Amino acid sequence: MTTLLTVVIGLMIAGFAGYLFYLQRKNQREEQHSKKTSVALQLQAYERLALLTDRIALPNLISRLGNPDVNASEMQFLLTKNIKDEFDYNISQQIYVSPEIWNAIRNLKENNLLIIHRVGTSVPSMASAATLNRAILEYLMQDPKANLHEVVSEALSYEAKKLF
Template identity: 30%
Template sequence: MEDRLIESIGYILPAVVTGFVAYYMFNGFIKQQDSDKKLAFLAQKKKDSLPIRLQAYERMLLFCERINPVKMLVRIKPISENTNEYLQLLIASIEQEFEHNLVQQIYISNDSWTAIVAAKNAIINKLKQVEETVNSANELRETVLIDYSKKLPPTETAIAFIKSEVKKII
C-alpha cells in the first residue's frame, strides 16, 4: 500500500508541478498581451488626437494674432470720433473672437489657456486705460499703436508660450 502511495505521488507530483508552471507561464503571457494591447491602444489614441490638438493650438495662435492690438487697430477703423463707441467695437471684436475659439481650451494645456486669457484681458484693460485719457477714437488708435510700437503686446508672450507647447507635443 505504501508503495502504491509513493508511486501515485511520483505520478501526481510532476503533473502538479507542470500544471503550476504552465499556469504561471500562460498567466504571464496573457498579462503581457493585455499590457501590449493597452499600450497600442494608447499610442493609437494619442496619434489620433494629435491633429486635433495641433489644430486647437493653431486656432489659438490665430486668435492671438487677430487680437494683437497693432493688427486689430489697423484692421478695425473707427466709424465715428466717439471714443467709447470705438472702444466698445474693439472689445466686442475681441470677445467675439474669444467666444468663437472658447471650445479650444479642451485640447490645449491649462498653462497655454491661462496665457491666452491673460493676454486678452491685458489688451482690453490697456484699451480701457487709454480710452480714459484721449479725446477721440483716432487719438485712441494712435496712442495704442504708439504704445505697442515701443513694447511687445501681451499676445506675443502668449504666442511664444503656444509655440513652446507645440514643440513639446511634436
C-alpha cells in the first residue's frame, strides 16, 4: 500500500512540475510575442516620425505648398498651419519613442515655426508667396544650423536601428 501511495504522490509531483513547466513556456511565448509587437509599433512610430520630419522640412514644405496665387501673409499662414497639423496628427507617436527623440521632433517644429515667423515679419505681407519662400530658403542657406530636419532624421534613423 505504501508503495502505491509513494507512486501516486510521485506522479502528482511530476504532473504538477510538468504543469509549472508548461505555464513557464507559455508565459515566455507570450512575452516574446509582446516584445515583437512592441518593436513593430516602435518601428512604425519611427517611420511615421521620419515622414513627419521630411514633411515639415521647410524646403519640402515650400515645394509642396508653393502657390503663386497667394500673398506672403497667406503663405505664412499655410506653412504654419501645415506644420501644426502634421505635428498634431503624429503626436501620439511620442509614447513609442525616447523622450530625446520626441524633444528633437518638437524642437524641429518650433524652430521651423520661428523661422517662418522671423522671415515672414521681414517680408511685406502683400508681397508674393514666392518672395516669402525665396527669403526662407535664403535664410536656410545662410544658417546651416537652421536645417534641423537633417539632424533629427539622423537621430531617428540611429534610434530605430538600435531596436535590432
